[in-house]
Amino acid sequence: xxxxxxxxxxxxxxxxxxxxxxxxxxxxxxxxxxxxxxxxxxxxxxxxxxxxxxxxxxxxxxxxxxxxxxxxxxxxxxxxxxxxxxxxxxxxxxxxxxxxxxxxxxxxxxxxxxxxxxxxxxxxxxxxxxxxxxxxxxxxxxxxxxxxxxxxxxxxxxxxxxxxxxxxxxxxxxxxxxxxxxxxxxxxx
Amino acid sequence: xxxxxxxxxxxxxxxxxxxxxxxxxxxxxxxxxxxxxxxxxxxxxxxxxxxxxxxxxxxxxxxxxxxxxxxxxxxxxxxxxxxxxxxxxxxxxxxxxxxxxxxxxxxxxxxxxxxxxxxxxxxxxxxxxxxxxxxxxxxxxxxxxxxxxxxxx
Numbered sequence: 001x002x003x004x005x006x007x008x009x010x011x012x013x014x015x016x017x018x019x020x021x022x023x024x025x026x027x028x029x030x031x032x033x034x035x036x037x038x039x040x041x042x043x044x045x046x047x048x049x050x051x052x053x054x055x056x057x058x059x060x061x062x063x064x065x066x067x068x069x070x071x072x073x074x075x076x077x078x079x080x081x082x083x084x085x086x087x088x089x090x091x092x093x094x095x096x097x098x099x100x101x102x103x104x105x106x107x108x109x110x111x112x113x114x115x116x117x118x119x120x121x122x123x124x125x126x127x128x129x130x131x132x133x134x135x136x137x138x139x140x141x142x143x144x145x146x147x148x149x150x151x152x153x154x155x156x157x158x159x160x161x162x163x164x165x166x167x168x169x170x171x172x173x174x175x176x177x178x179x180x181x182x183x184x185x186x187x188x189x
Numbered sequence: 190x191x192x193x194x195x196x197x198x199x200x201x202x203x204x205x206x207x208x209x210x211x212x213x214x215x216x217x218x219x220x221x222x223x224x225x226x227x228x229x230x231x232x233x234x235x236x237x238x239x240x241x242x243x244x245x246x247x248x249x250x251x252x253x254x255x256x257x258x259x260x261x262x263x264x265x266x267x268x269x270x271x272x273x274x275x276x277x278x279x280x281x282x283x284x285x286x287x288x289x290x291x292x293x294x295x296x297x298x299x300x301x302x303x304x305x306x307x308x309x310x311x312x313x314x315x316x317x318x319x320x321x322x323x324x325x326x327x328x329x330x331x332x333x334x335x336x337x338x339x340x341x342x
Contacts, residue, residue, distance in 0.1 A: 025267075025292030031285050133276075133283020135303055153281065153303055168282055170292070170300065 022184055023177040024158060024167035033157075033165040034131035036092075038124060041105040041117030048090070049163055055182045056088045058157035060134045062095035063107040068154045068171055073111045076156075078175035079182065080112055087182050092128055093119040094136035094152045132157065132165075160188040221327035225319065231268040231291070232259055234279075241275045253280050255312050259294060260329065262319035267292040280312055 033048060033056075040046040048056065057076060061069035076089045091108055093099040096119050099107075104117035119125065129136060136152040154171035158181060166185055169178065196204075234253050243250070259265050268291050271277050271284040281302040282290050294300070297318040301311055320329035 021293070023293070023295070025282070025290055027284075028289045028291065029287075031288070133278050135278075151303060155281065168290075168292075170302070 020184060022158075022167050022181045023173065024156075024169040024181050026167045027165060030160075030164040030166045033159045033163055034128075036090075036118065036128055038118065038120050039101070041101040041108070041119055043101065046116065046118065048159070051088050051090075051159075052163050053161050054088045055086060055161060055185045056090055056159040057178070057182070058090050058092060058132070058159065060092045060094050060129070060132070060136070060153055060157075062093055062150055062152070063099050063103055064095065065150070065152075068152075072154070072156065072171060073108070073115070075173075075175045075178060076115070077111045079178035080114065082175075082179050083182050086186050087178075089115045091115055091117050093117070093125060094129065094134065094150055096120055096122050096125045158182070158185055160185045162188055164188075217327060220330040221324065222322045223326075225263045225326070225329075227263055230262075230264055230266045230293075232257065232264050232266065233268045233270060235270040236273045236277050236279060236284075238272050238274065240273045241277070253312060257312070257314045259314060259316045260319065261294065261297050261316055263329070263333075265294045265316060267294070267314060 036046070036048040038046060059069070059072055059076065061072070063069075073089075073091070076087075080087050080089065089112065091104070093104055099119045101117070101119055104119050108115040108117045118128075128134075134153045136150050138148050138150055141147040141149060155168040156171075156178070157165060158167040158169065160166045166188075167181060169181065234257075236252055240252070253269075257267065259267065267280075268289060269279045269282065269284060270289050271279060271286055274286050276283055276285050278284075279290070284290050294314070294316045297316045300314040300316065302314065303311060320326040
């Protein structure tokens with residue numbers, strides 16, 4: 001009997017450990033997420049550090065993106081529907097020349113009105129990209145001199161309630177995995 | 190009282206040949222059917238201390254290959270370690286000095302990542318399925334052994 005209880009306890013502990021592991025890629029040790037402070041697309045003063053106490057997921061992208069960004073935002077919308085205010089999504093534009101505040105605001109509202117958009121001068125946005133190690137490369141479309149796409153980092157960046165950059169989730173993971181990781185990180189209060 | 194027969198030279202030779210063959214068969218059987226239980230599932234790639242200085246001096250040695258193969262259930266965690274003294278873009282992520290980035294994989298597939306460290310701008314992690322018991326597992330164990338044997342170079 002004692003042996004059975006011991007085996008059951010060991011199995012329970014093993015499954016709990018597996019459940020506590022993030023699905024994302026993790027940093028060890030985690031560093032403080034670089035501060036972002038500027039106007040958000042809806043005209044409010046934004047400070048990343050002002051979101052302490054919640055899990056923040058940063059996505060870097062642009063409104064004209066045809067493949068990566070709409071998929072990630074749709075997955076984040078699904079995740080937020082399950083998580084509520086535990087999750088705050090912040091979308092950082094890698095295309096500030098075309099992504100005006102108004103355009104970005106309307107674009108994000110199509111997914112979820114709680115999503116915060118950030119755009120600004122090219123210098124401002126380049127500084128944010130540099131702090132997070134984000135690549136964004138402009139590629140001209142065909143013979144056009146004006147139309148372009150931007151190849152950019154497609155990870156989601158997870159910041160815990162203490163403001164630490166804890167994890168990166170590769171593109172395309174299901175919403176359930178986002179929910180799983182946000183729930184774990186939310187415990188780091 | 191009966192005299193014990195001494196084995197003939199041919200008999201001794203047959204035994205000498207049979208024992209290694211038997212041991213090899215047992216070993217192959219174990220390698221083909223024993224469950225894979227690695228001590229670590231991490232596949233480590235490390236930026237050694239001094240890399241930045243060497244790069245500044247013109248050294249173009251690649252640390253991270255363009256294609257990385259992992260095996261589900263055996264070695265399915267990509268571990269990137271920055272042991273240098275400056276931040277490094279390593280594969281798809283910015284890693285601080287002394288920091289690790291550990292990325293687990295749970296599905297066999299090809300995962301392309303943007304990576305500025307390579308001329309193609311991309312690196313691919315190929316996650317292979319867990320080798321099934323039998324020939325697949327035997328072959329995987331042999332390949333793993335040969336890849337890590339001291340005389341492979």
